[in-house]
Amino acid sequence: MSEPVQKSNSGVGNETGLYSEHEEWAVNMGEKTIHAKRMPGxxxxxxxxxxxxxxxxxxxxxxxxxxxxxxxxxxxxxxxxxxxxxxxxxxxxxxxxxxxxxxxxxxxxxxxxxxxxxxxxxxxxxxxxxxxxxxxxxxxxxxxxxxxxxxxxxxxxxxxxxxxxxxxxxxxxxxxxxxxxxxxxxxxxxxxxxxxxxxxxxxxxxxxxxxxxxxxxxxxxxxxxxxxxxxxxxxxxxCDAQTLMPTYDEKRGEPRGRLRKGAASADEPKQGDCIDCFQCVQVCPTGVDIRQGQQLGCITCGLCLDACDSIMDKIDRPRGLIRYMTLDEVNGVPVKKLYQHPRTLVYIGILLIALMGIVYGLSHLGTLTLRVAPERQPLFVRMSDGSIQNKYMFKVLNKTDKDLYVKVSAEGGVKGQVIVDSDKKQLVHHGKASGFTIFVKAPEENLTREVTKLQFRVENVEDPNMKAEYDTVFTGPKR
Structure with missing residues (x-):
């Protein structure tokens, strides 16, 4: 960062009369306390x-x-x-x-x-x-x-x-x-x-x-x-030359000077609109003189715009001597529309992806979350009555603030399948995942393939609308 420098009141224009982005910095080093003036606007x-x-x-x-x-x-x-x-x-x-x-x-x-x-x-x-x-x-x-x-x-x-x-x-x-x-x-x-x-x-x-x-x-x-x-x-x-910032219009404001009474003589140079009242400096919470160009201390609050506009109203001159402008606009370079900036499209794309992800997550959050893991060793057991039984480990996450009892049901699967102890209520504790084991058996003669799709559902005993589902499979002997 550049050291603070003393500047004349001639503005920040260079020899060509154009602004240079961050050409000079004016930094308040804290030598004195800033007591900013409050003005309505x-x-x-x-x-x-x-x-x-x-x-x-x-x-x-x-x-x-x-x-x-x-x-x-x-x-x-x-x-x-x-x-x-x-x-x-x-x-x-x-x-x-x-x-x-x-x-x-x-x-x-x-x-x-x-x-x-x-x-x-x-x-x-x-x-x-x-x-x-x-x-x-x-x-x-x-x-x-x-x-x-x-x-x-x-x-x-x-x-x-x-x-x-x-x-x-x-x-x-x-x-x-x-x-x-x-x-x-x-x-x-x-x-x-x-x-x-x-x-x-x-x-x-x-x-x-x-x-x-x-x-x-x-x-x-x-x-x-x-x-x-x-x-x-x-x-x-x-920030770049296309970023909006509070900017002093040097071409209109210079040469600055105290407001004169009466008409100026013909041989006197024409005075700019800035009357050197320092109201823009007095209202700045960081003590910046915006007329010296863009500076590290400027927080883009726009209070200097209010101060300057109030003075322009009093001396019957148009507002906007200090206004939100880009450096391109100050230098007379054609200003691009906001949608013409590639960075704008990139930012909008990232924002939309993040927003859609959040909306999707909230819409699929639910109060219950179900995970089912079929037993792998063995994949199935042949019972004494000739039926095929599968074992499943359930993990039910209860996102509410109280304990719940849930019951288990299943859709799809094998014709004639039965959930062992299907009437048993399972307790799931609030704020954490609760585990329990479920057995499903089906007649072997009804098995038409080795793997059959099966969907489990758990629902709150007191409120059937509070439910969660999980897709898994029922496994039997090779066919």
């Missing part, structure tokens, strides 16, 4: 909306379903419960497809719109935005916060700082609790917490998430995005 509203999705982290674990927690990732028992659906280790391939789907969605979005995930959805960005909102309510606007930081410690300053950090720690604590109760029952955890009866793992996890949230969102802030987040590193190589 279209992209700020979108940001509030997308950030509100993180409320799911806090609220979802408290939903109940049939007297139990509706959403729980029970790692200890190797079960994921999603309302009435239970995902067991045998179905982990669907979780892998889900992770692939999320990863490819992130890569596709990055290639199209750069770090839009960072700007609107990232948990670090969301928590920083929440913490700085609290900071603004307690300590005031950015200028007031700068003055307070520079002022000597007084009783009033200590009170404001103490109140702010107390709220930060409280939110961090709730964040840690909310993460943990995704992995164990919320009611049980709160009971253990209030009675100081947490296990060592629970206590260590709670402390780690609480302190991690407090320091990352409250103190490191944008430095986390710059130096700790791996996504901030890889996103640079995933």
């Amino acid at each position: 279209f992209y700020r509203s979108i940001k509030y909306f997308t950030e509100s999705f993180w409320l799911i982290l806090f609220l979802a674990p408290y939903m109940r379903w049939n007297g139990k927690q509706a959403l729980i990732l029970d790692v200890n028992d190797r079960q994921f419960h999603i309302f009435g659906l239970t995902i067991l280790p045998q179905d982990i391939w669907m979780v892998s497809l889900l992770l692939l789907l999320l990863a490819m969605t992130l890569f596709a979005v990055t290639s199209v719109a750069s770090r839009v995930f960072c700007g609107y959805f990232c948990f670090q960005t969301t928590w920083v935005d929440l913490f700085t909102w609290i900071e603004e309510k307690i300590e005031g606007a950015p200028n007031a916060r700068h003055k307070l930081d520079a002022a000597p410690m007084t009783g009033a300053k200590f009170g404001k700082k103490a109140f702010k950090h107390t709220l930060w720690l409280l939110i961090s604590l709730l964040t840690g609790i909310s993460v943990i109760i995704w992995f164990e029952d919320a009611h049980v955890f709160w009971g253990n917490l209030l009675h100081f009866n947490l296990s060592m793992i629970e206590g260590a996890t709670l402390v780690a998430f609480t302190l991690g949230t407090y320091f990352l969102a409250g103190h490191l802030r944008e430095q986390t995005c710059l130096w700790l987040c791996p996504y901030a590193r890889i996103q640079g190589v995933m």
